Amino acid sequence: MKRTFVAFAFFTAISAFGPAGAWAADYKVGDMTIHSPWARATFAMAKTGVAYVTIRNEGNQADRLVAVSADVAKKTGLHESLMEDGVMKMRPAGAVEIPAGGMAMLEPGGYHIMFMGLIAPFKEGESFPLTLVFEKAGRIDVIVDVLKAGSMGDAEMKHAD
Numbered sequence: 234m235k236r237t238f239v240a241f242a243f244f245t246a247i248s249a250f251g252p253a254g255a256w257a258a259d260y261k262v263g264d265m266t267i268h269s270p271w272a273r274a275t276f277a278m279a280k281t282g283v284a285y286v287t288i289r290n291e292g293n294q295a296d297r298l299v300a301v302s303a304d305v306a307k308k309t310g311l312h313e314s315l316m317e318d319g320v321m322k323m324r325p326a327g328a329v330e331i332p333a334g335g336m337a338m339l340e341p342g343g344y345h346i347m348f349m350g351l352i353a354p355f356k357e358g359e360s361f362p363l364t365l366v367f368e369k370a371g372r373i374d375v376i377v378d379v380l381k382a383g384s385m386g387d388a389e390m391k392h393a394d
Contacts (some may be wrong), residue, residue, distance in 0.1 A: 260373055262365075262367065262371055263292070263370030264296070265289070265290060266288070267286055269287070270378070271286070273355065273380060275354045279351060280350060282305070282351050282355050283346065283347060284346040285341065285346070287336060287339070290335055294333050295331065295332050295333050296367050296369045297329065298311065298366070298367055299328045299366055300366040301365055301366070303361060303364065303377075304361075304362070305351060306349055307349060307350030308348075309347070309348050309349075310346075310347050310349070311326040311328065311329055311344065311347070312345055312346075312347040313326040314343060323347075326344055328368070346363070355379045357379055357380060357382070359379045360378050362377070
């Protein structure tokens, strides 16, 4: 009995205080499911950071992610990276469409959440709050896990499901 309790306590502690992947979570607001928000660690002097998330619309009406906010930077916004005349460019996105029964992937090389004027660098293993605002579903607060610099997301977020 004592050995079982010790093992349970150990695995509970690992889940609560382990690496960022252990905290990966899904969030729900209205018909939107927000899957495992994550960011890349930044270098000590970085002024910008980026976060990514997958949003699934389980409803029968399209919705739009219209705003994002966080206290980790002076300015937070939705941006997109795109190839234009053979040159990779980045620009403000305005809003991100989430089709009915579909999804939007904010991922490296596409739509993303941009943090400009970072208050402090993003450190691997840490996390921070982020607010997402949808046109129809409303607002939701999520926790963004910071993965290693250069991470590609879910590949590094393997955890016990």
